[in-house]
Amino acid sequence: MPSQALFPKAKPGRLAIMKPPHAEADQFDPELYCLLHDGTEGDIAFYKHLCKHQAQVLELGCGAGRVSIPLVRQGSFVVGLEQDRGMLRLAAQKRAQLRQSLREKLALIQGDMRRFALNALFDRIVIPFNSLYCLGGEEPVRECLSCCFAHLKPGGQLAFDCYPMYRGEPPFEALQGWLTTLKSGRQTYDVYENSVQDPERQQFAVTYTYKDGQNRAFAYTLHHYYLFVDRFRPLLQSAGFTRIQERLGFKGRQRDGQRVWIAEAPQKTSQSPKEDPT
Numbered sequence: 001m002p003s004q005a006l007f008p009k010a011k012p013g014r015l016a017i018m019k020p021p022h023a024e025a026d027q028f029d030p031e032l033y034c035l036l037h038d039g040t041e042g043d044i045a046f047y048k049h050l051c052k053h054q055a056q057v058l059e060l061g062c063g064a065g066r067v068s069i070p071l072v073r074q075g076s077f078v079v080g081l082e083q084d085r086g087m088l089r090l091a092a093q094k095r096a097q098l099r100q101s102l103r104e105k106l107a108l109i110q111g112d113m114r115r116f117a118l119n120a121l122f123d124r125i126v127i128p129f130n131s132l133y134c135l136g137g138e139e140p141v142r143e144c145l146s147c148c149f150a151h152l153k154p155g156g157q158l159a160f161d162c163y164p165m166y167r168g169e170p171p172f173e174a175l176q177g178w179l180t181t182l183k184s185g186r187q188t189y190d191v192y193e194n195s196v197q198d199p200e201r202q203q204f205a206v207t208y209t210y211k212d213g214q215n216r217a218f219a220y221t222l223h224h225y226y227l228f229v230d231r232f233r234p235l236l237q238s239a240g241f242t243r244i245q246e247r248l249g250f251k252g253r254q255r256d257g258q259r260v261w262i263a264e265a266p267q268k269t270s271q272s273p274k275e276d277p278t
């Protein structure tokens, strides 16, 4: 179901059918967002393992630094590229709390992961937590993967995870109702989800409404443009990647857990052209 698969923070015991409180959509608040969407179990351990002893790491769609900061703490120099200014502001606040030697190892850049040109090559590029589904569909994902390829050192690796969608499966039922209750400081929020799938366009639109103890409500809508699982390998191949691995989940082998891909930029094999002795 979208609530469980898309937004795994949701420990959504149940979705009671009740009307969410009235709120304006698109009051996107990065702090409320981060309260609910805090990754998939095992993802940080996975990305840390992948980036261990790697000097230069790029995280695309780094959000508030949930993954970038543990990678910095582990010793890598990390560039976090993010489009949303609010998310970047939160990441910068977290960076400011690091001791100086770590702070200097995290560069935050506002940019678009569909087309970026950084004057650097990386050992690892990571795109955690469904961020490829934010880009608008297959063409922007293709552009993004090509940019990744161009920014990897020979033998460098790209890794990303997305929830799996399968061709020919019946559409999800629209969901509307209470999702969970969250606490932030002294504030408690009841969170309601309203999710709608458009199977023709391979999209989900999911509206989250947070109602606080003073009866105020805040809402925003996330749009996901998903790809079927069988599209990732050909897209990675056409971008030039080799040694493509597809894993079922971060832990164990769960068909419906996050799907994880790891792909490599080829080692340079061509010999430098022999000089003409004449």
Ligand SMILES: C[S@@+](CC[C@H](N)C(=O)[O-])C[C@H]1O[C@@H](n2cnc3c(N)ncnc32)[C@H](O)[C@@H]1O
Residues within 6 Å of the ligand: 038, 039, 060, 061, 062, 063, 064, 065, 066, 067, 081, 082, 083, 084, 087, 111, 112, 113, 114, 127, 128, 129, 130, 131, 134, 135
């Ligand atoms: C699901 S969140 C993941 C955040 C972070 N990687 C994590 O795991 O917590 C997706 C992030 O990608 C960002 N994003 C979406 N489209 C983007 C784009 N075209 N370029 C850069 N960042 C983008 C969003 O603003 C959001 O912060």
